[in-house]
Amino acid sequence: MRRSPLFFTLFLLIILTISCSRSETYKQPIAYNHKLHVEEADLGCLDCHKGVLTHRKATIPNIDVCIECHEEAMTESKEEEKLVNYISENRQIPWVQVHRVPDHAYFSHRRHVSLGKLGCQECHGNVAGMSLPFSRPAVKIDMEWCLRCHKKNGVDRDCATCHR
Ligand code: HEC
Ligand code: HEC
Ligand code: HEC
Numbered sequence: 413m414r415r416s417p418l419f420f421t422l423f424l425l426i427i428l429t430i431s432c433s434r435s436e437t438y439k440q441p442i443a444y445n446h447k448l449h450v451e452e453a454d455l456g457c458l459d460c461h462k463g464v465l466t467h468r469k470a471t472i473p474n475i476d477v478c479i480e481c482h483e484e485a486m487t488e489s490k491e492e493e494k495l496v497n498y499i500s501e502n503r504q505i506p507w508v509q510v511h512r513v514p515d516h517a518y519f520s521h522r523r524h525v526s527l528g529k530l531g532c533q534e535c536h537g538n539v540a541g542m543s544l545p546f547s548r549p550a551v552k553i554d555m556e557w558c559l560r561c562h563k564k565n566g567v568d569r570d571c572a573t574c575h576r
C-alpha cells in the first residue's frame with residue numbers, strides 16, 4: 413500500500429505537537445549526584461545551598477565549594493575528572509538554573525524556609541534520593557502553584573504580595 417504525502421505530513425505534525433507540549437529539559441555540565449553527597453559525604457542541603465536561610469536565592473554551589481574535597485580526584489569517575497579540570501583552570505561550572513520565577517514575581521527562600529518553616533521537599537521533591545542532576549523542575553512553577561499553597565496556609569494572595 414502506498415501512503416499519501418498527507419499521511420506523512422499528519423504524522424510529522426503529531427510528533428511535533430507531542431514534543432512541543434512536553435516541558436523543556438536542560439542538560440547540566442557535570443552529572444552531579446545529590447544522593448551520593450548526602451549519603452557518602454554526609455552533607456546537608458545548607459552546606460552547599462548557602463543562601464537558603466538568609467537570602468532570596470538559595471545559590472547553586474560552584475568550584476569554591478567543591479574544592480574542599482575535589483582539588484584532586486578521589487575516584488575514577490569521568491564526571492569528577494571534569495570537575496577537577498574546572499577547579500585547576502579556575503573556571504566556573506556553568507550550571508543551568510532549572511527552577512525559576514520571572515522578574516515580575518517576587519520569591520524568597522528566606523521567607524519560605526526560615527519564616528515559613530517549609531522543607532525543601534515541599535517544593536523540590538525528594539532531592540536527597542536523586543542520583544542524576546536536575547533536567548527539569550520537580551514541579552511546574554506557575555502562579556497557580558503559588559496560589560494553591562498560599563490558600564492552603566492562609567497566606568496573603570493580594571496581587572501586590574508577589575508582584576511588587
Ligand atoms: C565534603 C566533601 C565533598 C564536597 C564539598 C563535594 N564532594 Fe563530590 N564527592 C565527595 C565524596 C565523598 C564522593 C564519593 C567518592 C567515592 O565514591 O569514593 C564524591 C564524588 C563526586 C563525584 C564523582 C562521583 C560521580 O557521581 O560521578 C562528582 C562528579 C562530584 N563528587 C561532584 C561534586 C561537585 C560538583 C561538588 C561541588 C558542588 C562536590 N562534589 C562537592 C565529597 C564531596
Ligand atoms: C515554597 C517553595 C520552595 C521551598 C520550600 C524551597 N524552594 Fe528552592 N526554589 C523555589 C522557587 C520558586 C525557585 C525559583 C526561584 C527563582 O527564580 O529565584 C527555587 C530555586 C531554587 C534554587 C535555584 C535558584 C537559587 O535560588 O539559587 C535552588 C538551589 C533551591 N531552590 C534550593 C532549595 C533548597 C536547598 C531548599 C530547602 C532548604 C529550598 N530550595 C526550598 C521554591 C522553593
Ligand atoms: C508549599 C507552600 C508554598 C508555595 C508553593 C509558595 N509559598 Fe509563598 N508562602 C508560603 C508560606 C507558608 C508563607 C508565609 C511565610 C511566613 O510565615 O512568613 C509564604 C509567604 C510568601 C510571601 C510573603 C507574604 C507576605 O505576606 O509578605 C511571598 C511574597 C511569597 N510567599 C511568594 C511566593 C511565590 C511567588 C510563590 C511561587 C513561585 C510561592 N510563594 C509559593 C507558602 C508557599
Ligand code: HEC
Binds near residue numbers: 444533
Ligand atoms: C555538595 C553540594 C550539594 C549538596 C549537599 C546539595 N546540593 Fe543541591 N545542587 C548542587 C549542585 C552542584 C546543583 C546543580 C546540579 C543539579 O542540578 O543537580 C544542585 C541543584 C539543586 C537544585 C536545583 C536548582 C535549580 O537549578 O533550580 C535544588 C532544588 C537542590 N539542589 C536542592 C538540594 C537539596 C534539597 C539538598 C539537600 C537534600 C541539596 N540540594 C544538597 C549541590 C548540592
Ligand code: HEC
Binds near residue numbers: 571
Ligand atoms: C503567591 C504569589 C502570586 C500572587 C498572589 C499573584 N501572582 Fe501573578 N504570578 C506569580 C508568578 C510566580 C508568576 C509567573 C508564573 C509563570 O512564570 O508561569 C505570575 C504571573 C502573572 C502574570 C503573567 C501571566 C503569564 O502568563 O506570564 C500576570 C498577568 C499576573 N501574574 C497577575 C496577577 C494578578 C492580577 C494577581 C492578583 C489577583 C496576581 N498575579 C497574584 C505569582 C503570584
